[in-house]
Amino acid sequence: MNKRTVINHLDPRAGLWLLLMANIGMFCQKNSEQGSMLSGIFLLLMLVHGLYKAAGKGIVLLVSFHLLLMYVFPQCPAWMNMVFPVLVNYSLRMLPCVLAGLLLLRTSSMQKMIAAMYTLHLPQGFIIAMSTTLRYFPALKEEFVHINAAMKLQNISWASRLECTVVPLIVSAVNTSDEIAAAAVARGIENPGKKTSEITLHMGISDGLIMILVTFGILIVVIAG
Incomplete structure (x- = not known):
């Protein structure tokens, strides 16, 4: 800052x-x-x-x-x-x-927002949905940047860029959502026990x-x- x-x-x-x-x-x-x-x-x-x-x-x-x-x-x-x-x-x-x-x-930061939602005792389902969403859009934006960089390296014309952007982005959107959901489950986000955090607000x-x-x-x- x-x-x-x-x-x-x-x-x-x-x-x-x-x-x-x-x-x-x-x-x-x-x-x-x-x-x-x-x-x-x-x-x-x-x-x-x-x-x-x-x-x-x-x-x-x-x-x-x-x-x-x-x-x-x-x-x-x-x-x-x-x-x-x-x-x-x-x-x-x-x-x-x-x-x-x-x-x-x-x-x-994303970690601070999730910690804030836990301190506010918001419903677990809401926190899971929000934490997944907060991770999803930055990952999708990063994928969009990589796709644009790849098109510049391949010297793809402007007329073909729409197709070359939308199709891989849709495939990536589906894969990214699955990966984020799997990562959240692996980290125990569905565990009903009390969550701890290294961040103190x-x-x-x-x-x-x-x-x-x-x-x-x-x-x-x-x-x-």
């Missing part, structure tokens, strides 16, 4: 709380302005934690959505305004949840302040709207 950040640590339990509040805020939104303010809260948090690149992309995405709604779609044919504005509005509504999830993933004052401030911020945005 960058040492120049204002806060260089976020407890996974605090991150899960922020994700929960983002989902509550999403369902309580009445208009796109509320969604933008909620997104602004999480963009500010990302900047505080030093996630400048991710926050910059989020700001560009947020501004692009509003530009589309205000300037582009009003000039488009009626058939386009029947579909695309709805998609953009739903994307705006979901953006706070995406930003909160990204903040959680970037500030906490500490929720600091900054975590508590962030949880309180974000909760009040979301309540103010929802009530004021």
Whole structure:
């Protein structure tokens, strides 16, 4: 983590709380302005934690959505305004949840998130599903990078890249899911006994302040709207 950040640590339990509040805020939104303010809260948090690149992309995405709604779609044919504005509005509504999830993933390792779920006494089935999912997508992303690197070495044309990417990726997706499930079983994830962890989680004052401030911020945005 960058040492120049204002806060260089976020407890996974605090991150899960922020994700929960983002989902509550999403369902309580009445208009796109509320969604933008909620997104602004999480963009500010990302900047505080030093996630400048991710926050910059989020700001560009947020501004692009509003530009589309205000300037582009009003000039488009009626058939386009029947579909695309709805998609953009739903994307705006979901953006706070995406930003909160990204903040959680970037500030906490997979091991810390699993340890946090055990300390919260979440159901075993939920923890198994989440731990498998958290391992699945990074493995699939790594496989996608390897496939692209192999295509560059073979000098495959752009026209053929779609087929050469999708087919091996589908095969790899199936194999990866089987391998991760087998590895989880081998490590005793289905054992009903109490799990131990070498990771000790500490929720600091900054975590508590962030949880309180974000909760009040979301309540103010929802009530004021």
